[in-house]
Amino acid sequence: MRILLLSAHIDDADIGCGGSVARYSYEGNEIYYAVFTLNEESLPDGLPKDIMVKELGEATRILGIRPSNLIIKKYPVRRFPQFRQEILEDMVQMSKEISPNLVFMPSKFDTHQDHAVMASEGFRAFKMSSILGYEMPWNNLSFESSAFISLKAEYVDRKIKALNCYKSQKLREVELGREPTGLKDITSWARFRGRQIRVEYAEAFHVLRWIIR
Numbered sequence: 001m002r003i004l005l006l007s008a009h010i011d012d013a014d015i016g017c018g019g020s021v022a023r024y025s026y027e028g029n030e031i032y033y034a035v036f037t038l039n040e041e042s043l044p045d046g047l048p049k050d051i052m053v054k055e056l057g058e059a060t061r062i063l064g065i066r067p068s069n070l071i072i073k074k075y076p077v078r079r080f081p082q083f084r085q086e087i088l089e090d091m092v093q094m095s096k097e098i099s100p101n102l103v104f105m106p107s108k109f110d111t112h113q114d115h116a117v118m119a120s121e122g123f124r125a126f127k128m129s130s131i132l133g134y135e136m137p138w139n140n141l142s143f144e145s146s147a148f149i150s151l152k153a154e155y156v157d158r159k160i161k162a163l164n165c166y167k168s169q170k171l172r173e174v175e176l177g178r179e180p181t182g183l184k185d186i187t188s189w190a191r192f193r194g195r196q197i198r199v200e201y202a203e204a205f206h207v208l209r210w211i212i213r
């Protein structure tokens, strides 16, 4: 399969589906990662401008994604609603060039304005692909868990290792007085989703479209 991950910000897809990505890449599928902003303007002082690209490169390598399959767009963070058309056109282009069998993207339940644009434009752009919306518990009012992907412990470990690469994001969260995105919660979240389908670990998704050819 060709699988495309759509991520508004650099660690969204890692959080939402990093375990499943580790599994799919281990199983020999070709994975593409498209991120739509680097959020360079809110980097903590003293960090080099290219640190995000480096962190993204390290994290995606851990998840088994080739550097040539990374796509970086630079829309201004929190202003995606003003760029809906451009974002849609980028996605239509990706749909033509990559022709993914499966797309992972933010879910329709996500309240962050950038994630919401990704979910609605992604649904329009990838008409020929199966689409799973990933879970972001920190942003969702509710979530319809209509699909589960079971994971081995090693895939959850890879997800945590990938998330640990985003040191600049963590510094920023600390600067803002917030606890860095619940890394210590990743295992218990995967365990909880796993228990729902009686396996050790899992990630849950909302099915936006499922195509069986």
Ligand SMILES: [Zn+2]
Pocket: 008, 009, 012, 112, 115
């Ligand atoms: Zn985000």
